[in-house]
Amino acid sequence: MLAIRRQSAEVRVGIVGTGFIGRIHARAARQAGARLVGVAGADLANATEGARALGAEKAFESATELISSGLIDVLHICTPHHLHAPIGLAAMDAGLAAICEKPLATEAPTAQLMTERAKDTGVTEDLATVQFATASGALGSVAVSQVAPGRKNRLFLEVSATAGSLAFDQENPEQLWLGGRSGSQAHVRDPLSLSKAGSPGSP
Structure with missing residues (x-):
């Protein structure tokens, strides 16, 4: 080497x-x-x-x-x-x-x-990881890979805070994951249960 x-x-x-x-x-x-x-x-x-x-x-x-x-x-x-x-x-x-x-x-x-x-x-x-801090002081990281086997155009976002976390996976766009200290749950987008603000973007 x-x-x-x-x-x-x-x-x-x-x-x-x-x-x-x-x-x-x-x-x-x-x-x-x-x-x-x-x-x-x-x-x-x-x-x-x-x-x-x-x-x-x-x-x-x-x-x-x-x-x-x-x-x-x-x-x-x-x-x-x-x-x-x-x-x-x-x-x-x-x-x-x-x-x-x-x-x-x-x-x-x-x-x-x-x-x-x-x-x-x-x-x-083929993989790069970038660490960053926002203007408000929040810390984050971004991982980018253009040749990861089986991943063609995946976008995965996760936000972790003190009381809980949430995650969105573009390959499973109808679901939002919410995690907390007492448990985690997956919310599936349902047009019948969306608020008025969320309804226009739903199929």
Whole structure:
């Protein structure tokens, strides 16, 4: 297993791709407390403009230059689809953690190769967990997985408070789970028992 190059607790991020998706990844990395070190684009001029727009410290002329710089721990791959595989494989071979936009590759055998390489190097994950605090001080977490087997488009929400909790599962949309210290119960949406406020949204 290759060790991720880390010199401190700070996570150093590089992004390949300067378009819309690159901006989303840049914002997410900063919000998670990472340091956005560099951006690589189609050429140096594109990367320079991208670094300015994304708020990165440095522009790199190519993905290869960014990967081999020794300045980053994590590489975000936000390029056209046909570039995902070669860049991802190069990043993993260099010992970097890789976060790749979907799809992993444009062909199934290549995606399988990337999966096997990720297992061998131990530096790529398909699951991300984000912890956050709201303006009022409430704590929460979000888990995101784009390739969890059997889950195509699941949204699961749970709110836990002092006296009780409630949970909603998009795969079972007619039910709301309520949990308390004395017991738990599942409420099924029934048009006959809904309030006036809830009735318009019911089938």
